[in-house]
Amino acid sequence: SPSIVWFRDDLRLADNPALRAALDRDEPVIALYVLDEESDGVRPLGGAARWWLHHSLASLAERLLERGSRLVLRRGSAAHAVREVVQDAGAGAVFWNRRYGGPESAIDAGLKSDLRAEGVEVASFAGSLLFEPWTVATGSGSHYSVFTPFWRACRALPAPREPLPEPREVPGPERPPASDRLEDWGLLPTGPDWAGGLRDTWEPGEPAARRRLREFLSDDLAEYDRARDEPAAGATSMLSPYLRWGEVSPYTVWHESVGVDGAGGFLTELGWREFAWHTLFHFPDLATKNLRTEFDAFAWPRLKPAHLKAWQRGRTGIPLVDAGMRELWHTGHMHNRVRMVTASFLVKNLLIDWRRGEQWFWDTLVDADAASNPFNWQWVAGSGADAAPYFRIFNPELQAKKFDPHGTYIGEWRGDADLEPIVDLRETRNAALMAYEDVKSAA
Numbered sequence: 001s002p003s004i005v006w007f008r009d010d011l012r013l014a015d016n017p018a019l020r021a022a023l024d025r026d027e028p029v030i031a032l033y034v035l036d037e038e039s040d041g042v043r044p045l046g047g048a049a050r051w052w053l054h055h056s057l058a059s060l061a062e063r064l065l066e067r068g069s070r071l072v073l074r075r076g077s078a079a080h081a082v083r084e085v086v087q088d089a090g091a092g093a094v095f096w097n098r099r100y101g102g103p104e105s106a107i108d109a110g111l112k113s114d115l116r117a118e119g120v121e122v123a124s125f126a127g128s129l130l131f132e133p134w135t136v137a138t139g140s141g142s143h144y145s146v147f148t149p150f151w152r153a154c155r156a157l158p159a160p161r162e163p164l165p166e167p168r169e170v171p172g173p174e175r176p177p178a179s180d181r182l183e184d185w186g187l188l189p190t191g192p193d194w195a196g197g198l199r200d201t202w203e204p205g206e207p208a209a210r211r212r213l214r215e216f217l218s219d220d221l222a223e224y225d226r227a228r229d230e231p232a233a234g235a236t237s238m239l240s241p242y243l244r245w246g247e248v249s250p251y252t253v254w255h256e257s258v259g260v261d262g263a264g265g266f267l268t269e270l271g272w273r274e275f276a277w278h279t280l281f282h283f284p285d286l287a288t289k290n291l292r293t294e295f296d297a298f299a300w301p302r303l304k305p306a307h308l309k310a311w312q313r314g315r316t317g318i319p320l321v322d323a324g325m326r327e328l329w330h331t332g333h334m335h336n337r338v339r340m341v342t343a344s345f346l347v348k349n350l351l352i353d354w355r356r357g358e359q360w361f362w363d364t365l366v367d368a369d370a371a372s373n374p375f376n377w378q379w380v381a382g383s384g385a386d387a388a389p390y391f392r393i394f395n396p397e398l399q400a401k402k403f404d405p406h407g408t409y410i411g412e413w414r415g416d417a418d419l420e421p422i423v424d425l426r427e428t429r430n431a432a433l434m435a436y437e438d439v440k441s442a443a
């Protein structure tokens with residue numbers, strides 16, 4: 001009886017433990033992807049993510065076909081769709097790599113026990129994180145809320161396992177179950193085609209992910225620690241969407257970087273990715289609720305829609321903020337330093353609730369994920385996991401002087417140079433500090 005590999009955020013063949021388990025069973029392999037826009041609590045993908053997913057699935061399907069299997073696409077509630085394919089194919093086993101969000105874990109746990117009760121073999125594997133969240137605990141058994149001790153604890157655990165090789169063949173069944181057509185899913189923009197900048201910037205899929213990793217290790221890693229904060233330097237890996245969609249495994253990235261001179265800072269960034277996901281695991285409402293509950297006392301003023309819109313469109317009159325927002329809109333990506341500055345400006349200078357900004361990033365980033373995006377928004381807002389939870393306000397003018405001293409990045413993404421700033425940086429900073437007094441007294 002065939003084995004099903006249910007692909008989710010792991011759209012790759014190399015280092016895919018679920019796929020390896022299916023191949024080891026020596027039965028035909030059915031590769032399945034389910035577009036789930038129905039299950040309770042599962043967050044609908046943003047526009048840029050849908051674009052990426054389309055191309056990533058097309059690439060995966062092609063690679064599977066070359067190896068003997070057809071990717072089966074189904075749409076609907078995941079639990080229902082997987083069970084349907086099990087029945088259609090008479091499958092004897094289902095394998096997947098674990099997910100860590102609340103609603104997703106609940107779906108997977110329910111499906112696992114239902115299928116097992118029907119005599120179907122089910123197994124899940126660690127493929128998306130280097131350390132399983134339940135293996136990292138403080139001395140008193142609870143989870144970490146500060147990065148440095150968290151990462152120290154991770155590094156004290158056994159090192160991440162070696163990545164698994166890519167299978168040369170993935171033999172499919174003679175008659176694969178019916179599949180939707182990817183083109184019919186409507187993941188690509190219609191009407192206005194806003195994806196031109198994405199196409200110019202990115203090539204989704206596992207082969208491109210491997211190439212990017214190789215180039216980064218040979219050309220950029222040595223300069224990473226020195227130049228990673230400069231948005232014009234092109235010194236960071238640009239691996240985030242590939243990691244987000246699992247087109248490259250964190251185990252592969254880890255093992256290929258760990259021996260390289262000067263890799264320490266880069267590996268620590270992978271640690272932040274782990275920390276964000278572990279935080280989501282322990283706090284499933286990360287995208288909607290303040291991690292630090294005293295922040296519930298923050299009195300957000302009434303939303304000024306024109307301010308939100310100016311921020312989204314890169315028309316605030318603050319050059320670094322506008323450059324970042326224009327880079328995001330055009331490429332589906334923004335440099336980390338600039339993400340911090342634009343987020344801080346929205347929350348601290350425009351006094352707009354971080355959830356509005358998080359939602360915009362969710363819709364426009366190709367790397368948007370359910371953990372890193374809200375985690376970092378909360379970190380910037382001050383409501384999140386932070387070693388020194390004080391009210392951090394980035395000054396976008398000083399940040400530009402320091403990290404873009406020649407104005408290269410701002411020049412590249414220059415907006416309308418004649419715009420006047422929509423707010424006064426000093427006045428709004430003071431207003432934010434006053435509003436923060438309520439949080440301090442609630443703490």
Ligand code: FAD
Nearest residue numbers: 236237238239240269273336339340367368369372373376
């Ligand atoms: P590199 O510097 O090369 O880092 C290597 C990898 O480490 C990244 O690809 C990423 O997987 C991970 N990483 C680095 N920094 C962080 C971080 N702070 N938190 C979590 N993982 C990190 N990253 C996302 O992957 N998805 C998001 O939705 C996301 N939203 C963000 C929102 C805000 C407001 C901020 C301030 C940051 C956000 N980040 C997010 C983190 C970071 O900006 C990006 O991971 C980074 O810019 C990606 O570029 P890179 O791959 O070249 O990074």
